[in-house]
Amino acid sequence: MQAIQFFNGKFVPKESITFSIDDVGVLRGFGIFDYFKVYNGAPAFMEAHLNRFESSALLLGMEIPFSRNEIETAIFKIIQHNEFPLSGVKVLMTGGASPDGFSAGKPNLVITNTAVSETNPSFYAEGVSLMTHQFTREMPQVKTTNYATAVRLEPIWKQKGHIDVLYHDGHYISEVSRSNVFLVEGNKLITNEEGVLPGITRMNVVNLAPQLGFVVEVRPIALSEVLAAQEVFITSTNKKVMPVVKIDDQEIADGKVGAKTKLLMEGYAKLLAEETKQPSFQN
Structure with a gap:
Protein backbone atom coordinates (compact mmCIF):
# COMPACT_ATOMS: atom_id res chain seq x y z
CA MET A 1 0.00 0.00 0.00
CA GLN A 2 1.38 3.39 -0.99
CA ALA A 3 1.95 5.84 1.82
CA ILE A 4 0.04 9.12 1.74
CA GLN A 5 0.89 12.60 2.95
CA PHE A 6 -1.06 15.84 3.41
CA PHE A 7 -0.44 18.80 1.09
CA ASN A 8 -2.60 21.92 1.19
CA GLY A 9 -5.81 20.03 1.96
CA LYS A 10 -5.20 16.96 -0.21
CA PHE A 11 -3.91 13.49 0.61
CA VAL A 12 -1.28 12.52 -1.93
CA PRO A 13 1.87 10.41 -2.36
CA LYS A 14 5.04 12.19 -1.28
CA GLU A 15 6.23 12.36 -4.88
CA SER A 16 3.23 14.53 -5.78
CA ILE A 17 4.18 17.33 -3.37
CA THR A 18 5.71 20.24 -5.29
CA PHE A 19 6.66 23.81 -4.43
CA SER A 20 7.03 26.88 -6.61
CA ILE A 21 10.61 27.98 -7.22
CA ASP A 22 9.35 31.39 -6.06
CA ASP A 23 8.40 30.08 -2.61
CA VAL A 24 10.11 32.23 0.02
CA GLY A 25 10.75 29.04 1.96
CA VAL A 26 13.16 28.18 -0.87
CA LEU A 27 14.34 31.68 -1.78
CA ARG A 28 14.70 33.17 1.71
CA GLY A 29 14.49 30.27 4.17
CA PHE A 30 11.16 31.58 5.47
CA GLY A 31 9.45 28.51 6.89
CA ILE A 32 8.74 26.61 10.08
CA PHE A 33 8.20 23.00 11.06
CA ASP A 34 7.71 20.67 13.97
CA TYR A 35 8.33 16.97 14.34
CA PHE A 36 7.24 14.15 16.63
CA LYS A 37 7.45 10.38 16.73
CA VAL A 38 4.62 7.86 16.36
CA TYR A 39 4.79 4.46 18.04
CA ASN A 40 2.39 1.82 16.65
CA GLY A 41 -0.07 4.52 15.68
CA ALA A 42 0.22 6.50 18.91
CA PRO A 43 1.72 10.02 18.59
CA ALA A 44 4.13 11.11 21.33
CA PHE A 45 3.34 14.51 22.87
CA MET A 46 1.58 15.71 19.72
CA GLU A 47 -0.33 18.49 21.46
CA ALA A 48 2.84 20.05 22.82
CA HIS A 49 4.50 19.89 19.41
CA LEU A 50 1.51 21.52 17.71
CA ASN A 51 1.48 24.20 20.39
CA ARG A 52 5.10 24.96 19.54
CA PHE A 53 4.31 24.97 15.83
CA GLU A 54 1.61 27.57 16.42
CA SER A 55 4.00 29.61 18.56
CA SER A 56 6.63 29.54 15.80
CA ALA A 57 4.04 30.75 13.28
CA LEU A 58 2.96 33.57 15.58
CA LEU A 59 6.52 34.72 16.21
CA LEU A 60 7.21 34.86 12.47
CA GLY A 61 3.88 36.51 11.68
CA MET A 62 2.75 33.53 9.59
CA GLU A 63 -0.91 32.54 9.35
CA ILE A 64 -1.57 28.80 9.43
CA PRO A 65 -4.03 28.05 6.59
CA PHE A 66 -5.81 25.20 8.43
CA SER A 67 -7.39 24.94 11.87
CA ARG A 68 -5.89 22.92 14.70
CA ASN A 69 -8.72 20.40 14.36
CA GLU A 70 -8.13 20.04 10.61
CA ILE A 71 -4.40 19.48 11.17
CA GLU A 72 -4.97 16.87 13.87
CA THR A 73 -7.56 15.08 11.72
CA ALA A 74 -5.10 14.99 8.81
CA ILE A 75 -2.34 13.66 11.04
CA PHE A 76 -4.45 10.78 12.32
CA LYS A 77 -5.67 9.96 8.81
CA ILE A 78 -2.17 9.57 7.38
CA ILE A 79 -0.94 7.67 10.45
CA GLN A 80 -3.85 5.22 10.24
CA HIS A 81 -3.46 4.79 6.50
CA ASN A 82 0.32 4.30 6.50
CA GLU A 83 0.41 1.88 9.47
CA PHE A 84 4.12 2.27 10.21
CA PRO A 85 5.27 0.58 13.45
CA LEU A 86 7.70 3.44 14.11
CA SER A 87 7.50 6.71 12.24
CA GLY A 88 7.92 10.46 12.37
CA VAL A 89 5.37 13.15 11.60
CA LYS A 90 6.64 16.47 10.26
CA VAL A 91 4.33 19.48 10.03
CA LEU A 92 5.93 21.99 7.66
CA MET A 93 4.79 25.44 6.54
CA THR A 94 6.55 27.58 3.96
CA GLY A 95 5.98 31.27 3.24
CA GLY A 96 4.49 30.56 -0.18
CA ALA A 97 5.16 31.79 -3.71
CA SER A 98 6.49 35.35 -3.63
CA PRO A 99 5.19 37.97 -6.07
CA ASP A 100 8.52 39.81 -6.05
CA GLY A 101 11.14 37.32 -4.87
CA PHE A 102 11.10 38.62 -1.30
CA SER A 103 7.59 39.11 0.11
CA ALA A 104 5.72 36.11 1.50
CA GLY A 105 2.78 34.70 -0.42
CA LYS A 106 0.07 32.18 0.42
CA PRO A 107 1.56 29.62 2.84
CA ASN A 108 1.95 25.95 1.95
CA LEU A 109 1.18 23.37 4.64
CA VAL A 110 2.63 19.90 4.37
CA ILE A 111 2.28 17.01 6.83
CA THR A 112 4.45 13.98 6.18
CA ASN A 113 4.55 10.61 7.92
CA THR A 114 7.73 8.64 7.27
CA ALA A 115 8.95 5.30 8.61
CA VAL A 116 12.09 5.61 10.76
CA SER A 117 14.55 3.30 12.50
CA GLU A 118 15.51 3.13 16.16
CA THR A 119 18.55 5.13 17.23
CA ASN A 120 21.80 3.20 17.57
CA PRO A 121 21.59 1.57 21.06
Missing part, protein backbone atom coordinates in the same frame (compact mmCIF):
# COMPACT_ATOMS: atom_id res chain seq x y z
CA SER A 122 25.34 2.00 21.60
CA PHE A 123 24.77 5.76 21.84
CA TYR A 124 22.89 5.16 25.11
CA ALA A 125 25.11 2.37 26.46
CA GLU A 126 28.43 4.07 25.73
CA GLY A 127 27.52 7.75 25.32
CA VAL A 128 28.29 10.14 22.48
CA SER A 129 30.65 13.02 21.72
CA LEU A 130 30.03 16.55 20.48
CA MET A 131 32.05 19.11 18.59
CA THR A 132 31.91 22.75 19.73
CA HIS A 133 31.37 25.73 17.44
CA GLN A 134 30.92 29.42 18.15
CA PHE A 135 27.58 30.42 16.67
CA THR A 136 24.35 32.11 17.77
CA ARG A 137 21.13 31.12 16.03
CA GLU A 138 18.76 33.82 14.83
CA MET A 139 15.38 33.60 16.61
CA PRO A 140 16.25 30.40 18.51
CA GLN A 141 12.76 30.21 20.03
CA VAL A 142 11.33 29.56 16.53
CA LYS A 143 11.69 26.13 14.92
CA THR A 144 12.58 27.40 11.46
CA THR A 145 13.75 25.43 8.45
CA ASN A 146 17.09 27.28 8.46
CA TYR A 147 19.76 24.78 9.53
CA ALA A 148 22.45 26.09 7.17
CA THR A 149 25.22 26.17 9.79
CA ALA A 150 24.49 22.67 11.06
CA VAL A 151 24.27 21.22 7.55
CA ARG A 152 27.59 22.88 6.67
CA LEU A 153 29.25 21.51 9.80
CA GLU A 154 27.88 17.95 9.60
CA PRO A 155 30.69 16.52 7.41
CA ILE A 156 33.24 18.06 9.78
CA TRP A 157 31.80 16.63 12.99
CA LYS A 158 31.34 13.22 11.36
CA GLN A 159 34.94 13.23 10.18
CA LYS A 160 36.03 13.92 13.77
CA GLY A 161 33.85 11.12 15.15
CA HIS A 162 31.14 13.27 16.78
CA ILE A 163 27.36 12.98 16.42
CA ASP A 164 26.49 16.70 16.49
CA VAL A 165 27.68 20.22 17.31
CA LEU A 166 27.35 22.22 20.54
CA TYR A 167 26.90 25.95 19.94
CA HIS A 168 28.37 28.62 22.22
CA ASP A 169 29.00 32.37 22.07
CA GLY A 170 32.58 32.23 23.29
CA HIS A 171 31.55 31.95 26.93
CA TYR A 172 28.04 30.54 27.36
CA ILE A 173 26.57 27.55 25.55
CA SER A 174 23.18 27.65 23.88
CA GLU A 175 22.19 24.29 22.42
CA VAL A 176 23.18 21.41 20.20
CA SER A 177 21.99 21.89 16.60
CA ARG A 178 18.90 19.73 17.20
CA SER A 179 18.91 19.17 20.97
CA ASN A 180 18.84 20.84 24.38
CA VAL A 181 21.62 20.42 26.95
CA PHE A 182 21.58 19.33 30.60
CA LEU A 183 24.30 19.03 33.26
CA VAL A 184 24.19 16.92 36.41
CA GLU A 185 25.96 18.09 39.57
CA GLY A 186 25.05 15.94 42.57
CA ASN A 187 21.26 16.10 42.87
CA LYS A 188 21.10 19.28 40.76
CA LEU A 189 19.90 19.13 37.17
CA ILE A 190 20.99 22.25 35.30
CA THR A 191 19.70 23.49 31.95
CA ASN A 192 19.41 26.81 30.15
CA GLU A 193 16.45 28.48 28.45
CA GLU A 194 17.70 31.78 27.05
CA GLY A 195 18.75 31.55 23.41
CA VAL A 196 17.49 27.98 22.93
CA LEU A 197 14.55 26.28 21.28
CA PRO A 198 11.92 25.30 23.88
CA GLY A 199 12.33 21.56 23.42
CA ILE A 200 9.40 19.25 24.15
CA THR A 201 11.65 16.48 25.50
CA ARG A 202 13.46 19.13 27.54
CA MET A 203 10.13 20.26 29.01
CA ASN A 204 9.20 16.69 29.91
CA VAL A 205 12.57 16.01 31.56
CA VAL A 206 12.36 19.25 33.57
CA ASN A 207 8.89 18.22 34.80
CA LEU A 208 9.97 14.64 35.50
CA ALA A 209 13.23 15.39 37.32
CA PRO A 210 11.78 16.44 40.73
CA GLN A 211 9.91 13.13 40.90
CA LEU A 212 13.29 11.38 40.63
CA GLY A 213 14.89 13.43 43.40
CA PHE A 214 16.52 16.21 41.36
CA VAL A 215 16.51 19.93 42.04
CA VAL A 216 16.20 21.73 38.71
CA GLU A 217 18.19 24.89 38.03
CA VAL A 218 17.37 26.90 34.91
CA ARG A 219 20.11 29.43 34.21
CA PRO A 220 22.92 30.35 31.80
CA ILE A 221 25.65 27.71 31.48
CA ALA A 222 29.27 28.49 30.69
CA LEU A 223 31.13 26.22 28.29
CA SER A 224 33.81 25.72 30.94
CA GLU A 225 31.11 24.47 33.32
CA VAL A 226 29.96 21.89 30.76
CA LEU A 227 33.50 20.59 30.33
CA ALA A 228 33.93 20.25 34.11
CA ALA A 229 30.49 18.70 34.77
CA GLN A 230 29.94 15.38 36.51
CA GLU A 231 27.49 14.30 33.80
CA VAL A 232 26.13 15.79 30.58
CA PHE A 233 23.24 14.70 28.40
CA ILE A 234 21.16 16.08 25.53
CA THR A 235 17.45 15.76 24.79
CA SER A 236 15.31 15.78 21.65
CA THR A 237 12.48 13.89 19.98
CA ASN A 238 14.88 11.55 18.17
CA LYS A 239 17.61 11.36 20.79
CA LYS A 240 15.29 11.19 23.83
CA VAL A 241 17.75 11.39 26.78
CA MET A 242 21.21 10.76 25.32
CA PRO A 243 24.40 10.74 27.43
CA VAL A 244 27.38 12.84 26.34
CA VAL A 245 30.76 11.51 27.47
CA LYS A 246 33.11 13.65 25.39
CA ILE A 247 33.21 17.19 24.01
CA ASP A 248 35.85 17.93 21.39
CA ASP A 249 38.87 16.04 22.75
CA GLN A 250 37.91 16.27 26.41
CA GLU A 251 36.13 13.51 28.30
CA ILE A 252 33.31 14.38 30.67
CA ALA A 253 34.34 13.12 34.13
CA ASP A 254 35.51 9.51 33.61
CA GLY A 255 34.18 9.31 30.06
CA LYS A 256 31.38 6.89 30.96
CA VAL A 257 27.60 7.17 31.14
CA GLY A 258 26.71 8.49 34.60
CA ALA A 259 24.29 6.90 37.08
CA LYS A 260 22.08 10.01 37.28
CA THR A 261 21.78 10.18 33.51
CA LYS A 262 20.80 6.49 33.47
CA LEU A 263 18.10 7.25 36.04
CA LEU A 264 16.68 10.01 33.86
CA MET A 265 16.91 7.82 30.75
CA GLU A 266 14.84 5.17 32.49
CA GLY A 267 12.37 7.71 33.84
CA TYR A 268 11.84 9.27 30.43
CA ALA A 269 11.44 5.83 28.81
CA LYS A 270 8.61 5.08 31.26
CA LEU A 271 6.98 8.45 30.59
CA LEU A 272 7.14 7.85 26.83
CA ALA A 273 5.63 4.38 27.25
CA GLU A 274 2.75 5.86 29.28
CA GLU A 275 2.19 8.61 26.72
CA THR A 276 2.02 6.21 23.77
CA LYS A 277 0.46 3.27 25.67
CA GLN A 278 3.36 0.98 24.78
CA PRO A 279 4.46 -1.91 27.04
CA SER A 280 7.98 -0.52 27.57
CA PHE A 281 10.88 1.35 26.00
CA GLN A 282 14.57 0.63 26.13
CA ASN A 283 17.31 3.10 25.30
Whole structure:
Protein backbone atom coordinates (compact mmCIF):
# COMPACT_ATOMS: atom_id res chain seq x y z
CA MET A 1 0.00 0.00 0.00
CA GLN A 2 1.38 3.39 -0.99
CA ALA A 3 1.95 5.84 1.82
CA ILE A 4 0.04 9.12 1.74
CA GLN A 5 0.89 12.60 2.95
CA PHE A 6 -1.06 15.84 3.41
CA PHE A 7 -0.44 18.80 1.09
CA ASN A 8 -2.60 21.92 1.19
CA GLY A 9 -5.81 20.03 1.96
CA LYS A 10 -5.20 16.96 -0.21
CA PHE A 11 -3.91 13.49 0.61
CA VAL A 12 -1.28 12.52 -1.93
CA PRO A 13 1.87 10.41 -2.36
CA LYS A 14 5.04 12.19 -1.28
CA GLU A 15 6.23 12.36 -4.88
CA SER A 16 3.23 14.53 -5.78
CA ILE A 17 4.18 17.33 -3.37
CA THR A 18 5.71 20.24 -5.29
CA PHE A 19 6.66 23.81 -4.43
CA SER A 20 7.03 26.88 -6.61
CA ILE A 21 10.61 27.98 -7.22
CA ASP A 22 9.35 31.39 -6.06
CA ASP A 23 8.40 30.08 -2.61
CA VAL A 24 10.11 32.23 0.02
CA GLY A 25 10.75 29.04 1.96
CA VAL A 26 13.16 28.18 -0.87
CA LEU A 27 14.34 31.68 -1.78
CA ARG A 28 14.70 33.17 1.71
CA GLY A 29 14.49 30.27 4.17
CA PHE A 30 11.16 31.58 5.47
CA GLY A 31 9.45 28.51 6.89
CA ILE A 32 8.74 26.61 10.08
CA PHE A 33 8.20 23.00 11.06
CA ASP A 34 7.71 20.67 13.97
CA TYR A 35 8.33 16.97 14.34
CA PHE A 36 7.24 14.15 16.63
CA LYS A 37 7.45 10.38 16.73
CA VAL A 38 4.62 7.86 16.36
CA TYR A 39 4.79 4.46 18.04
CA ASN A 40 2.39 1.82 16.65
CA GLY A 41 -0.07 4.52 15.68
CA ALA A 42 0.22 6.50 18.91
CA PRO A 43 1.72 10.02 18.59
CA ALA A 44 4.13 11.11 21.33
CA PHE A 45 3.34 14.51 22.87
CA MET A 46 1.58 15.71 19.72
CA GLU A 47 -0.33 18.49 21.46
CA ALA A 48 2.84 20.05 22.82
CA HIS A 49 4.50 19.89 19.41
CA LEU A 50 1.51 21.52 17.71
CA ASN A 51 1.48 24.20 20.39
CA ARG A 52 5.10 24.96 19.54
CA PHE A 53 4.31 24.97 15.83
CA GLU A 54 1.61 27.57 16.42
CA SER A 55 4.00 29.61 18.56
CA SER A 56 6.63 29.54 15.80
CA ALA A 57 4.04 30.75 13.28
CA LEU A 58 2.96 33.57 15.58
CA LEU A 59 6.52 34.72 16.21
CA LEU A 60 7.21 34.86 12.47
CA GLY A 61 3.88 36.51 11.68
CA MET A 62 2.75 33.53 9.59
CA GLU A 63 -0.91 32.54 9.35
CA ILE A 64 -1.57 28.80 9.43
CA PRO A 65 -4.03 28.05 6.59
CA PHE A 66 -5.81 25.20 8.43
CA SER A 67 -7.39 24.94 11.87
CA ARG A 68 -5.89 22.92 14.70
CA ASN A 69 -8.72 20.40 14.36
CA GLU A 70 -8.13 20.04 10.61
CA ILE A 71 -4.40 19.48 11.17
CA GLU A 72 -4.97 16.87 13.87
CA THR A 73 -7.56 15.08 11.72
CA ALA A 74 -5.10 14.99 8.81
CA ILE A 75 -2.34 13.66 11.04
CA PHE A 76 -4.45 10.78 12.32
CA LYS A 77 -5.67 9.96 8.81
CA ILE A 78 -2.17 9.57 7.38
CA ILE A 79 -0.94 7.67 10.45
CA GLN A 80 -3.85 5.22 10.24
CA HIS A 81 -3.46 4.79 6.50
CA ASN A 82 0.32 4.30 6.50
CA GLU A 83 0.41 1.88 9.47
CA PHE A 84 4.12 2.27 10.21
CA PRO A 85 5.27 0.58 13.45
CA LEU A 86 7.70 3.44 14.11
CA SER A 87 7.50 6.71 12.24
CA GLY A 88 7.92 10.46 12.37
CA VAL A 89 5.37 13.15 11.60
CA LYS A 90 6.64 16.47 10.26
CA VAL A 91 4.33 19.48 10.03
CA LEU A 92 5.93 21.99 7.66
CA MET A 93 4.79 25.44 6.54
CA THR A 94 6.55 27.58 3.96
CA GLY A 95 5.98 31.27 3.24
CA GLY A 96 4.49 30.56 -0.18
CA ALA A 97 5.16 31.79 -3.71
CA SER A 98 6.49 35.35 -3.63
CA PRO A 99 5.19 37.97 -6.07
CA ASP A 100 8.52 39.81 -6.05
CA GLY A 101 11.14 37.32 -4.87
CA PHE A 102 11.10 38.62 -1.30
CA SER A 103 7.59 39.11 0.11
CA ALA A 104 5.72 36.11 1.50
CA GLY A 105 2.78 34.70 -0.42
CA LYS A 106 0.07 32.18 0.42
CA PRO A 107 1.56 29.62 2.84
CA ASN A 108 1.95 25.95 1.95
CA LEU A 109 1.18 23.37 4.64
CA VAL A 110 2.63 19.90 4.37
CA ILE A 111 2.28 17.01 6.83
CA THR A 112 4.45 13.98 6.18
CA ASN A 113 4.55 10.61 7.92
CA THR A 114 7.73 8.64 7.27
CA ALA A 115 8.95 5.30 8.61
CA VAL A 116 12.09 5.61 10.76
CA SER A 117 14.55 3.30 12.50
CA GLU A 118 15.51 3.13 16.16
CA THR A 119 18.55 5.13 17.23
CA ASN A 120 21.80 3.20 17.57
CA PRO A 121 21.59 1.57 21.06
CA SER A 122 25.34 2.00 21.60
CA PHE A 123 24.77 5.76 21.84
CA TYR A 124 22.89 5.16 25.11
CA ALA A 125 25.11 2.37 26.46
CA GLU A 126 28.43 4.07 25.73
CA GLY A 127 27.52 7.75 25.32
CA VAL A 128 28.29 10.14 22.48
CA SER A 129 30.65 13.02 21.72
CA LEU A 130 30.03 16.55 20.48
CA MET A 131 32.05 19.11 18.59
CA THR A 132 31.91 22.75 19.73
CA HIS A 133 31.37 25.73 17.44
CA GLN A 134 30.92 29.42 18.15
CA PHE A 135 27.58 30.42 16.67
CA THR A 136 24.35 32.11 17.77
CA ARG A 137 21.13 31.12 16.03
CA GLU A 138 18.76 33.82 14.83
CA MET A 139 15.38 33.60 16.61
CA PRO A 140 16.25 30.40 18.51
CA GLN A 141 12.76 30.21 20.03
CA VAL A 142 11.33 29.56 16.53
CA LYS A 143 11.69 26.13 14.92
CA THR A 144 12.58 27.40 11.46
CA THR A 145 13.75 25.43 8.45
CA ASN A 146 17.09 27.28 8.46
CA TYR A 147 19.76 24.78 9.53
CA ALA A 148 22.45 26.09 7.17
CA THR A 149 25.22 26.17 9.79
CA ALA A 150 24.49 22.67 11.06
CA VAL A 151 24.27 21.22 7.55
CA ARG A 152 27.59 22.88 6.67
CA LEU A 153 29.25 21.51 9.80
CA GLU A 154 27.88 17.95 9.60
CA PRO A 155 30.69 16.52 7.41
CA ILE A 156 33.24 18.06 9.78
CA TRP A 157 31.80 16.63 12.99
CA LYS A 158 31.34 13.22 11.36
CA GLN A 159 34.94 13.23 10.18
CA LYS A 160 36.03 13.92 13.77
CA GLY A 161 33.85 11.12 15.15
CA HIS A 162 31.14 13.27 16.78
CA ILE A 163 27.36 12.98 16.42
CA ASP A 164 26.49 16.70 16.49
CA VAL A 165 27.68 20.22 17.31
CA LEU A 166 27.35 22.22 20.54
CA TYR A 167 26.90 25.95 19.94
CA HIS A 168 28.37 28.62 22.22
CA ASP A 169 29.00 32.37 22.07
CA GLY A 170 32.58 32.23 23.29
CA HIS A 171 31.55 31.95 26.93
CA TYR A 172 28.04 30.54 27.36
CA ILE A 173 26.57 27.55 25.55
CA SER A 174 23.18 27.65 23.88
CA GLU A 175 22.19 24.29 22.42
CA VAL A 176 23.18 21.41 20.20
CA SER A 177 21.99 21.89 16.60
CA ARG A 178 18.90 19.73 17.20
CA SER A 179 18.91 19.17 20.97
CA ASN A 180 18.84 20.84 24.38
CA VAL A 181 21.62 20.42 26.95
CA PHE A 182 21.58 19.33 30.60
CA LEU A 183 24.30 19.03 33.26
CA VAL A 184 24.19 16.92 36.41
CA GLU A 185 25.96 18.09 39.57
CA GLY A 186 25.05 15.94 42.57
CA ASN A 187 21.26 16.10 42.87
CA LYS A 188 21.10 19.28 40.76
CA LEU A 189 19.90 19.13 37.17
CA ILE A 190 20.99 22.25 35.30
CA THR A 191 19.70 23.49 31.95
CA ASN A 192 19.41 26.81 30.15
CA GLU A 193 16.45 28.48 28.45
CA GLU A 194 17.70 31.78 27.05
CA GLY A 195 18.75 31.55 23.41
CA VAL A 196 17.49 27.98 22.93
CA LEU A 197 14.55 26.28 21.28
CA PRO A 198 11.92 25.30 23.88
CA GLY A 199 12.33 21.56 23.42
CA ILE A 200 9.40 19.25 24.15
CA THR A 201 11.65 16.48 25.50
CA ARG A 202 13.46 19.13 27.54
CA MET A 203 10.13 20.26 29.01
CA ASN A 204 9.20 16.69 29.91
CA VAL A 205 12.57 16.01 31.56
CA VAL A 206 12.36 19.25 33.57
CA ASN A 207 8.89 18.22 34.80
CA LEU A 208 9.97 14.64 35.50
CA ALA A 209 13.23 15.39 37.32
CA PRO A 210 11.78 16.44 40.73
CA GLN A 211 9.91 13.13 40.90
CA LEU A 212 13.29 11.38 40.63
CA GLY A 213 14.89 13.43 43.40
CA PHE A 214 16.52 16.21 41.36
CA VAL A 215 16.51 19.93 42.04
CA VAL A 216 16.20 21.73 38.71
CA GLU A 217 18.19 24.89 38.03
CA VAL A 218 17.37 26.90 34.91
CA ARG A 219 20.11 29.43 34.21
CA PRO A 220 22.92 30.35 31.80
CA ILE A 221 25.65 27.71 31.48
CA ALA A 222 29.27 28.49 30.69
CA LEU A 223 31.13 26.22 28.29
CA SER A 224 33.81 25.72 30.94
CA GLU A 225 31.11 24.47 33.32
CA VAL A 226 29.96 21.89 30.76
CA LEU A 227 33.50 20.59 30.33
CA ALA A 228 33.93 20.25 34.11
CA ALA A 229 30.49 18.70 34.77
CA GLN A 230 29.94 15.38 36.51
CA GLU A 231 27.49 14.30 33.80
CA VAL A 232 26.13 15.79 30.58
CA PHE A 233 23.24 14.70 28.40
CA ILE A 234 21.16 16.08 25.53
CA THR A 235 17.45 15.76 24.79
CA SER A 236 15.31 15.78 21.65
CA THR A 237 12.48 13.89 19.98
CA ASN A 238 14.88 11.55 18.17
CA LYS A 239 17.61 11.36 20.79
CA LYS A 240 15.29 11.19 23.83
CA VAL A 241 17.75 11.39 26.78
CA MET A 242 21.21 10.76 25.32
CA PRO A 243 24.40 10.74 27.43
CA VAL A 244 27.38 12.84 26.34
CA VAL A 245 30.76 11.51 27.47
CA LYS A 246 33.11 13.65 25.39
CA ILE A 247 33.21 17.19 24.01
CA ASP A 248 35.85 17.93 21.39
CA ASP A 249 38.87 16.04 22.75
CA GLN A 250 37.91 16.27 26.41
CA GLU A 251 36.13 13.51 28.30
CA ILE A 252 33.31 14.38 30.67
CA ALA A 253 34.34 13.12 34.13
CA ASP A 254 35.51 9.51 33.61
CA GLY A 255 34.18 9.31 30.06
CA LYS A 256 31.38 6.89 30.96
CA VAL A 257 27.60 7.17 31.14
CA GLY A 258 26.71 8.49 34.60
CA ALA A 259 24.29 6.90 37.08
CA LYS A 260 22.08 10.01 37.28
CA THR A 261 21.78 10.18 33.51
CA LYS A 262 20.80 6.49 33.47
CA LEU A 263 18.10 7.25 36.04
CA LEU A 264 16.68 10.01 33.86
CA MET A 265 16.91 7.82 30.75
CA GLU A 266 14.84 5.17 32.49
CA GLY A 267 12.37 7.71 33.84
CA TYR A 268 11.84 9.27 30.43
CA ALA A 269 11.44 5.83 28.81
CA LYS A 270 8.61 5.08 31.26
CA LEU A 271 6.98 8.45 30.59
CA LEU A 272 7.14 7.85 26.83
CA ALA A 273 5.63 4.38 27.25
CA GLU A 274 2.75 5.86 29.28
CA GLU A 275 2.19 8.61 26.72
CA THR A 276 2.02 6.21 23.77
CA LYS A 277 0.46 3.27 25.67
CA GLN A 278 3.36 0.98 24.78
CA PRO A 279 4.46 -1.91 27.04
CA SER A 280 7.98 -0.52 27.57
CA PHE A 281 10.88 1.35 26.00
CA GLN A 282 14.57 0.63 26.13
CA ASN A 283 17.31 3.10 25.30
